[in-house]
Amino acid sequence: MDIAHFTGLDENPLLAGLRLTRTPEPAIMVIFGASGDLTQRKLMPALYNLTREGLLPAQFVVVGVARTEMDDTAFRAKMHAAVVEHSRSGDPTPIVWESFANRLFYLPLKTYDDTPSYDALSARLAELDTRFGVGGNRLFYLSTPPSVAGEIIDGLDHARLANTSNGWRRIIVEKPFGYDIDSSRALNGQLLRVFSEDEVFRIDHYLGKETVQNLLVLRFANAIFEPIWNHRYVDHVQITVAEQVGVEERGGYYDGAGALRDIIQNHGLQLLSLTAMEPPIDFDARQVRDEKLKVLLSVRMPGPVEAARQTVRGQYTAGIIGGAPAPGYGEEPGVKPASTTETYVAMQLELETWRWAGVPFYLRTGKRLPKRATEIAIEFRSPPLILFPTASLGSVRPNLLVINIQPDEGVSIRFEAKVPGQTMWMRPVYMDFRYGATFAEQQPEAYERLILDALLGDATLFTRADEVEAQWQIIQPILDGWQHAPPPEGYPAGSWGPARADAFIEAGRRRWRRL
Ligand SMILES: NC(=O)c1ccc[n+]([C@@H]2O[C@H](COP(=O)([O-])OP(=O)(O)OC[C@H]3O[C@@H](n4cnc5c(N)ncnc54)[C@H](OP(=O)(O)O)[C@@H]3O)[C@@H](O)[C@H]2O)c1
Incomplete structure (x- = not known):
């Protein structure tokens, strides 16, 4: 059928059909850590x-679980306030909220290792399953610090x-997925002892962003x-994840992690793989x-000494951002005053593939930079003559x-054009x-x-165990090399990072984009 003349989803029977097929089966979703920030x-x-968009079935039930004492009514009130404050669609529509809240429950746990609490959870889920006619499916969401996973x-x-004798079981695991290669392997081991790989959904929320998916479409x-899209035409690639904010309330967590673990190990390397991957033979989870x-696996990883040399670390000092003074990293709440945790990292990676041999991929991320911006920039070679x-x-x-x-999602192409007039003057x-x-x-x-x-059950946009491990294999030598390297160089809040980051890229005759 020629669908070109259909303009909207509602008139287009093929697309309307696609939407229908995206309504999942009934399920109970259990959120561990439901008293916390991410849940809200x-x-x-x-x-x-x-729910508002009609994408969940009527028999969809949510059960929040955490140690904080609350009953269903208090939990619903807290979640209502959270939706009012954070939903992209503004204040909840009363009729939709009522229908959603009627299927929203809370169960306090004594501690996360208290086995009777899990027996009580099992009984509560069985009761709700019967009451709402769910049919046995369960999605568990670990929205807790990784220490309790x-x-x-x-x-x-x-x-x-x-x-799984009755319905499917799936588990979503939040980042960070491990602290280093050993802890990530240990966590995978724990998960895969109880769940099979196709039941485990390791989340990297960057992959859920429209523009990231649009990269595949593009x-x-x-x-x-x-x-x-290869070494014959591409000179180099710059992947930037720039944040204007500092550590906010996450000082304690961040100080133990740093920019390499917090951003590059997951988001940065996922953006790299999507940019550099070969076309899959099919758009399904396994092939992608x-x-x-x-x-x-193609990233050339040198030993720790060279790995440390291929990176630049920085830590922000007091400065001015958006016209307002900002404290240095060591003065942030939750951060050790003499901390050597990096809040900025820049690095160069090389892929040993026919497509990309000789093309540097530069990755950088930092906090307290002048602007919030995430982008992938592909710079092409100059004309031969x-x-x-x-x-x-x-x-x-x-x-x-x-x-x-982010924040202005889109795609832009820069090329040379002639400036109008009698002279052959051109500009980008x-x-x-x-x-x-x-x-x-x-x-x-x-x-x-x-x-x-x-x-x-579609895991295409989630990270598989072997991917996480391969990500850590790239990061671990850098962490090891840093143990014996000088501490991070200071950069004033509101600047584009340490001076050495400029010298680093300029050594390869390139420059960071000024965003
Ligand atoms: N917040 C975000 O924007 C964000 C973004 C990306 C990823 N994540 C990841 O998502 C997960 C949850 O994040 P979150 O910000 O919601 O965390 P959170 O607020 O610190 O913790 C969630 C809940 O876990 C329980 N909890 C906290 N610390 C605990 C501890 N030491 N031992 C046992 N239980 C503890 C608390 O509930 P009870 O005390 O009531 O049990 C808390 O309400 C984390 O893995 C985080 O890295 C969060």
């Missing part, structure tokens, strides 16, 4: 918006809640980019993740393709696509997409 800021608003997995195992649903894994008089070339710059991930111009300007639809939050995918 992300999970509840996402679940409410999925093992206890929860053991508790589920003890109460036979991971048993590359694999268009014919013009792929032929030039196989191709992403190959990218990670310049035909125009050198006098006109003052501003000639190589072509650039930028995928903006931009062709811009902005999501917000082109599509009237509000973009779903990453967590909406990812929770729905997990309920549907």
Whole structure:
């Protein structure tokens, strides 16, 4: 059928059919750590918006679990306040909220390793399952600090809640996935003793972002980019995750982690794999993740000494951001005053593949930078021969393709254009696509997409055990090398990072983009 003349989803029977197929089966979702920040800021608003858009079945039940004492009524009130404050759709519509809240429950645990608490949970789930006609499916969400993940997995195992004799079982695990290669292997071991790999959904919320998925569409649903997406045409790639904020209330956690673990180990390397991967033979979880894994395995990893040399560490000092004074990292609440944790990291990676040999991939991330921006910038080679008089070339710059991930999602291409007039003067111009300007639809939050995918059993946008391990194999030598390297260099809050980061990229005759 020719669908070109259909304009909207409602008129388009094929697309309407697709939407229907994305309604998951009935299930109970159990959120551990439901008294916490993530549940309020992300999970509840996402679940409410999925309900509002009719994407969840009527027999969908949510049970919050944590140590904090609360009853169902108090939990519902807390979650209502959370949705009011954080939902992209504003204040909840009363009728939708009522229907959602009627299927929202809370169960306090004594401690996360208290086995009778899991027996009580099992009994409560059985009762709710019968009351709402759920049919046995369970999605567990670990929204707790990683230190208790093992206890929860053991508790589920003890109460036979991971048993699949009746309906499916799935578990979503939040980042950070381990603290280093050994702890990540240990966590995978704990999970895979009780669940099978296809039941484990390791979340990296960057993969739920529309623009990140659009990177795959840009590359694999268009014919013009792929032929030039390789070392013959690409000079280098810059992946930037810049944050304007400092550590906020997460000082205690962040001080034990740092920028390399917090951003590069997961988001940075996931963006790298999506940018560099080969076309998968199919858009399904196995094929997409196989191709992403190959990218990670192709990263040339030197020993710790050289690995440390291929990176730059920084830590912000007091400065000015957005016209206001900002404290130095050591003065932040929860941070040890003499801490040597990095709040900035820049690094160069090389992929040993036919497609990318010789093309540097630069990754950088930092806190208290002048602006919040996440982007992937692909800079192309200069033309082999310049035909125009050198006098006109003052501003000639190589072509650039930028995928903006946040905050202004879109794609832009830079190319040279002639400035109108009698002289052959040229300057770079931009062709811009902005999501917000082109599509009237509000973009779903990453967590909406990812929770729905997990309920549907689609793991394409989640990280597989071997991917996580390959990510740590890249990061671990750097962590080891840093043990014997000088401490991070200071950079004033509000600047683009330590001076050495500039010298680092300039040594390869390139420059960081000024965003
Ligand atoms: N918040 C975010 O924006 C965000 C973003 C990305 C990833 N994450 C990840 O998501 C998970 C949850 O994040 P969150 O910000 O919601 O964490 P959180 O507020 O610190 O913790 C969630 C809940 O876990 C329980 N808890 C906290 N510390 C504990 C401890 N030491 N031992 C046992 N239980 C403890 C608390 O509930 P009870 O005391 O009531 O048991 C708390 O309400 C973490 O793994 C985090 O790294 C969070």
